[in-house]
Amino acid sequence: MAASRDHAVLDPRAALTLDDYVVSAAWAPDGSALAVVGGEGRVFRIAIEGLDRRGARLSAAAAGSHAIGGLAAVWSPAGDAFATSGQDNTVVIREALSGAARATFRPGMAWSEHLAYSPDGTQLAVASGKGLSLWSRDGTLLQRFAAQPGSVAALAWDRTGRELGAALNGGMLIASRAGVAKDADKGECFVTRQLKWPGQCLSVAWSPNGRVLASGVGDGSVHFWYLGTSRDSQMRGYPGRVNLTSWSGNSRYLATNAANDVVAWDFSGRGPEGSKPIVLRGHTEAIDCLAFQPGGSYLVSAGRDWRLSLWLPGKAAMALDAHLTDAEASCLCWSPDGNYVAVGERKGKVTVFALSRSG
Amino acid sequence: MPNTDRVPVTVLTGFLGSGKTTLLNRILTENHGKRIAVIENEFGEVGVDHELVIGAEEEIFESNNGCICCTVRGDLLRILGQLLKRRDRFDYIIIETTGMADPGPVAQTFFLDEDFKKQFLLDAIVTLVDARHIEQHLDQMDEPGQQVAFADVLLLNKTDLVTPAELERIERRVRAINGTARIFRTHNADVPIASVLDVGAFDLTRALAVDGDFLEPQYPFEWAGAYALPAGEVTLRTGAADAHADHHDHGHDHDHDHDHDHSHDHTAHDHDAHGHEHAGGLSVVLLPLADGSAASLDAAIEQAVRAFAEPAVAVECGGAVAVAPAGVHAALQIDHDGSAFAFRLPRAGHWAVFCEHAPVEFGLRLQGFEPSSQRAFASHHHDEEIASVGLADSRELDPARVNDWFSHLLQSRGADIFRMKGVLSLRGEPRRYVFHGVHMMFDGQLEQPWGARTRQNRLVFIGRNLDRAELEAGFESCVAR
Numbered sequence: 001m002a003a004s005r006d007h008a009v010l011d012p013r014a015a016l017t018l019d020d021y022v023v024s025a026a027w028a029p030d031g032s033a034l035a036v037v038g039g040e041g042r043v044f045r046i047a048i049e050g051l052d053r054r055g056a057r058l059s060a061a062a063a064g065s066h067a068i069g070g071l072a073a074v075w076s077p078a079g080d081a082f083a084t085s086g087q088d089n090t091v092v093i094r095e096a097l098s099g100a101a102r103a104t105f106r107p108g109m110a111w112s113e114h115l116a117y118s119p120d121g122t123q124l125a126v127a128s129g130k131g132l133s134l135w136s137r138d139g140t141l142l143q144r145f146a147a148q149p150g151s152v153a154a155l156a157w158d159r160t161g162r163e164l165g166a167a168l169n170g171g172m173l174i175a176s177r178a179g180v181a182k183d184a185d186k187g188e189c190f191v192t193r194q195l196k197w198p199g200q201c202l203s204v205a206w207s208p209n210g211r212v213l214a215s216g217v218g219d220g221s222v223h224f225w226y227l228g229t230s231r232d233s234q235m236r237g238y239p240g241r242v243n244l245t246s247w248s249g250n251s252r253y254l255a256t257n258a259a260n261d262v263v264a265w266d267f268s269g270r271g272p273e274g275s276k277p278i279v280l281r282g283h284t285e286a287i288d289c290l291a292f293q294p295g296g297s298y299l300v301s302a303g304r305d306w307r308l309s310l311w312l313p314g315k316a317a318m319a320l321d322a323h324l325t326d327a328e329a330s331c332l333c334w335s336p337d338g339n340y341v342a343v344g345e346r347k348g349k350v351t352v353f354a355l356s357r358s359g
Numbered sequence: 360m361p362n363t364d365r366v367p368v369t370v371l372t373g374f375l376g377s378g379k380t381t382l383l384n385r386i387l388t389e390n391h392g393k394r395i396a397v398i399e400n401e402f403g404e405v406g407v408d409h410e411l412v413i414g415a416e417e418e419i420f421e422s423n424n425g426c427i428c429c430t431v432r433g434d435l436l437r438i439l440g441q442l443l444k445r446r447d448r449f450d451y452i453i454i455e456t457t458g459m460a461d462p463g464p465v466a467q468t469f470f471l472d473e474d475f476k477k478q479f480l481l482d483a484i485v486t487l488v489d490a491r492h493i494e495q496h497l498d499q500m501d502e503p504g505q506q507v508a509f510a511d512v513l514l515l516n517k518t519d520l521v522t523p524a525e526l527e528r529i530e531r532r533v534r535a536i537n538g539t540a541r542i543f544r545t546h547n548a549d550v551p552i553a554s555v556l557d558v559g560a561f562d563l564t565r566a567l568a569v570d571g572d573f574l575e576p577q578y579p580f581e582w583a584g585a586y587a588l589p590a591g592e593v594t595l596r597t598g599a600a601d602a603h604a605d606h607h608d609h610g611h612d613h614d615h616d617h618d619h620d621h622s623h624d625h626t627a628h629d630h631d632a633h634g635h636e637h638a639g640g641l642s643v644v645l646l647p648l649a650d651g652s653a654a655s656l657d658a659a660i661e662q663a664v665r666a667f668a669e670p671a672v673a674v675e676c677g678g679a680v681a682v683a684p685a686g687v688h689a690a691l692q693i694d695h696d697g698s699a700f701a702f703r704l705p706r707a708g709h710w711a712v713f714c715e716h717a718p719v720e721f722g723l724r725l726q727g728f729e730p731s732s733q734r735a736f737a738s739h740h741h742d743e744e745i746a747s748v749g750l751a752d753s754r755e756l757d758p759a760r761v762n763d764w765f766s767h768l769l770q771s772r773g774a775d776i777f778r779m780k781g782v783l784s785l786r787g788e789p790r791r792y793v794f795h796g797v798h799m800m801f802d803g804q805l806e807q808p809w810g811a812r813t814r815q816n817r818l819v820f821i822g823r824n825l826d827r828a829e830l831e832a833g834f835e836s837c838v839a840r
Contacts, residue, residue: 020446021444021445021446023441023444039441039444039445039446040445040446040447067410067411068396068411068413069441069442069444069445071441087413087441089413089414109414109415109416110414110415110416110434111413111414111415111437111438111441113437129415129416129418129434130416130418150418150433151416151418151433151434151437169420169433200420218420330444346444
């Protein structure tokens with residue numbers, strides 16, 4: 001293969017600076033806007049224009065606030081709404097275009113730190129401390145699961161939307177669709193099962209092909225469950241807790257954070273057991289953000305060294321491109337089409353990069 | 360690191376009904392100009408009316424160093440981590456724990472992570488005690504004792520619901536568990552805010568207030584009184600038979616200024632024996648005194664210590680003992696229902712009575728006589744599983760040996776040591792070494808020079824089943840040679 005085919009850069013297209021720490025950001029499914037919550041609780045809707053060319057423009061509009069601080073922002077894949085949560089213990093579902101509140105609710109006593117829309121946008125999963133609940137697009141409670149022994153550390157739907165995974169201290173809780181309940185206006189009901197593992201699971205990563213569920217673990221390992229089998233295994237030897245896990249679009253590579261390095265496991269052939277991982281070196285401080293391109297093979301990482309790196313695991317040992325941010329990156333997300341990356345920083349800067357492939 | 364950059368955090372513990380929410384509401388409504396965020400682990404009986412309240416579900420994690428006692432609070436780690444995302448920080452954070460919370464994991468959370476240490480300063484653990492129910496709680500459960508033991512500030516609250524005698528007894532008991540906490544007696548958690556916020560109990564750069572009577576040498580007696588007595592037989596009685604007659608006759612002023620750093624003035628008025636087992640009898644020493652003054656009584660302390668080390672004369676209930684001109688050490692076989700012992704004095708004059716335990720515990724008195732002066736010494740109750748041990752010694756220490764001792768101590772006894780703190784005088788070091796610890800988490804550093812101050816090591820351990828002899832031997836091994 002020609003090296004030039006792999007050459008790619010992150011091309012900064014537009015940026016703006018918000019008056020707040022960027023805690024969480026989410027793309028609208030059509031790539032036309034970003035929803036952002038800040039550390040002091042402000043909610044912004046950032047409109048994006050002309051990304052496909054030079055001279056792209058970001059414009060932020062205030063869209064409400066959460067008292068004390070913001071926690072999470074997610075955009076419904078259906079495109080009609082985005083949801084934010086804050087330290088005031090509320091979750092707010094907001095209209096996609098105006099940001100106006102459609103519904104406000106308090107799912108529990110603890111903060112709702114993790115939000116996840118089902119792929120069809122009909123269910124919003126909310127993890128509030130030890131509580132897990134599902135809400136409709138209008139903010140009606142659909143189902144509340146029994147309280148867990150510990151807090152939910154991460155939440156993610158599988159690609160089909162049939163299953164929801166919640167990372168716990170002690171394994172993974174899986175909620176699966178179990179048909180339409182008799183109480184039909186509540187929609188489908190979910191049943192839960194546990195994938196037990198005596199460790200503090202910190203992330204949920206479903207492989208896009210549906211075969212593997214991976215989780216970073218607090219004891220410095222990554223755990224895998226081979227779905228549809230009773231097999232599970234783990235990779236140890238990390239220098240510290242692993243809380244970032246991301247799959248490449250073809251389900252071949254699982255990227256994880258190992259202090260200052262990115263470690264990727266190759267699931268081709270016989271899988272990663274017994275193999276040496278791909279270690280991507282370049283960051284000089286801890287990595288806080290890590291995400292594979294949706295449906296693709298490019299990987300972006302950002303760390304406390306104020307560096308943003310673009311990788312192509314398995315093809316290039318070195319970063320393809322790197323940029324210095326103005327402060328530590330605090331969040332990073334790819335546009336759903338995989339063509340753009342938005343990076344939020346602790347000091348409020350939001351930059352949108354285009355993935356630009358040459359050759 | 361400059362302290363001003365760190366957000367102080369006060370931990371508020373206490374059983375349900377002890378008055379945490381009352382205190383919290385007072386702190387929040389008082390005009391102190393601070394912007395305070397409150398982290399609550401349960402909904403109080405009375406809601407806290409404050410916009411900056413963060414609800415949290417208590418969640419305990421073992422930290423990854425494999426030690427079972429190194430537990431931290433996952434919920435607090437996450438919340439404090441989020442609060443770091445603000446540019447305009449809060450001025451103060453108060454964590455209100457659940458009634459049943461073990462303060463250990465809360466405190467250890469602040470030792471765990473270097474980032475946290477840079478951003479937050481654990482200010483103090485404030486424990487509220489419901490005076491009416493604390494004794495029952497201490498008898499029945501572990502948590503109240505832990506909450507008392509961890510405290511830097513103790514509020515004996517709802518004192519209006521107990522009698523003065525009960526309050527004395529409660530304070531003695533609480534003091535036996537925690538010898539260093541500042542104790543305030545309150546009705547409605549009404550203490551000056553400055554007594555509970557910005558206390559600086561974990562701030563190594565502030566002078567460590569390692570005070571309290573338990574830091575005195577541990578005497579073999581808890582009480583002494585001076586009496587003017589005639590020659591011949593005097594009767595020493597115990598038991599509650601006619602105890603109520605002289606209940607209020609001590610003529611002894613209880614000047615509680617609600618700040619009990621020093622409890623020397625506590626002559627408890629309770630009449631309930633603590634149920635000590637005295638297989639060898641209750642040790643009492645009589646010594647001749649020059650006069651009936653307090654100074655004269657103090658001057659006899661050393662002689663009394665020697666006398667307590669001598670074999671005692673066993674005296675049966677109802678028996679008599681001849682007192683030598685130089686005094687006597689008697690082991691009284693007391694009957695808890697009441698007993699009498701005759702002491703035959705060789706001459707009239709002033710005599711000191713040193714008693715192994717506080718007389719109030721046995722209703723002990725010299726029939727027909729009142730002390731002209733008296734003094735209480737540090738309590739050495741052994742009936743509390745959780746207690747404080749203080750060491751004071753002016754010999755210089757060898758830093759390497761201290762390091763060995765602490766390493767060994769924390770590894771072997773970390774689970775039992777709730778709190779430790781102190782100031783050390785290290786050989787060849789002009790600065791004071793100050794330290795504190797919570798279970799196995801330890802922080803220590805060199806601070807200001809001793810300067811004109813007397814170099815003296817002062818250490819305090821509060822924990823469960825602590826062995827004073829073991830701690831003293833450990834300390835001894837650190838002395839520079």
